[in-house]
Amino acid sequence: MIEAHELTKIYRKRRAVDRLTFRIEPGRVTGFLGPNGAGKSTTIGLILGLDGPTSGRVLVDGKPYRALERPLRQVGTLLDATAVHGGRRARDHLRWLAQTNDIPRGRVDEVLRLTGLADAAHRRVGGFSLGMKQRLGIAAALLGDPGILILDEPVNGLDPDGVHWIRGLVRSLAAEGRTVLISSHLMSEMQLTADHLLILGRGRLLSDSSMTELVRPGGEVHVRTDRDTPLPALLSERGAHVATEGGGRLTIAGLEPGAIAAVAAAHGIPLVELTPHQPSLEDVFRRITDEDVLYRAGTHQENPR
Structure with a gap:
């Protein structure tokens, strides 16, 4: 030790x-x-x-x-x-x-x-x-x-x-x-x-x-449907926070994947994707150390021609 x-x-x-x-x-x-x-x-x-x-x-x-x-x-x-x-x-x-x-x-x-x-x-x-x-x-x-x-x-x-x-x-x-x-x-x-x-x-x-x-699940679930559906409104009614990204893609916080699937099934909404999101160690590391980075590089900007 x-x-x-x-x-x-x-x-x-x-x-x-x-x-x-x-x-x-x-x-x-x-x-x-x-x-x-x-x-x-x-x-x-x-x-x-x-x-x-x-x-x-x-x-x-x-x-x-x-x-x-x-x-x-x-x-x-x-x-x-x-x-x-x-x-x-x-x-x-x-x-x-x-x-x-x-x-x-x-x-x-x-x-x-x-x-x-x-x-x-x-x-x-x-x-x-x-x-x-x-x-x-x-x-x-x-x-x-x-x-x-x-x-x-x-x-x-x-x-x-x-x-x-x-x-x-x-x-x-x-x-x-x-x-x-x-x-x-x-x-x-x-x-x-x-x-x-x-x-x-x-x-x-x-x-x-x-x-x-x-590094544990961050509570977000990525969902995708194959067409526009009332799923965002249905999940919001149940207390979820829903972010619509277009193309049938949703990011949902506040509901477990099983509960999301149950709502979709009850209303006949097919899901193309249902993925719990887990942050990477890099994500967590950068969040923890953000205020303690000594050597932070600038952003490259191309010179106008």
């Missing part, structure tokens, strides 16, 4: 992390989200002892990370997959890491096979693509068979097959009872992968909730 209490980091006069309190628990994938500059990287650095907090504390299995005797056996991390000496061969890179934490050399070949790099183990890392370096970074994170995994943008550079693989991998590791923390900007992928979400904005914790609590 990873626990933070009133964790704060101030650089000069800027609060990069502002009194964060959270628990990252085993048995689930926790997504770590926030706009650029929200404090995610700083928080991960504080968890891993790469920097010290101004105040507060963060513990890994009840201890500061720097107090762990064999850190690779307890915490596997992927921060920057490109931070590898380009002249070193993949297998040698992992063997060097294994030796620092008394990890058996046989484990190196296991993680190379697991990450799909067995046939590239003899190649120098400088010739690897970004996706292959990402796989090597994941292999290094898995090397000590740790109970905790912290992965920053793990699908960066991976092809669709690799994205599917890492999604299944992290979920299976969480199902084994491990603690998994993933930081990412890919909302669609995070929605498919994470069970729980921590959302930061300007160093503050904006949301700490499960995916099902955060």
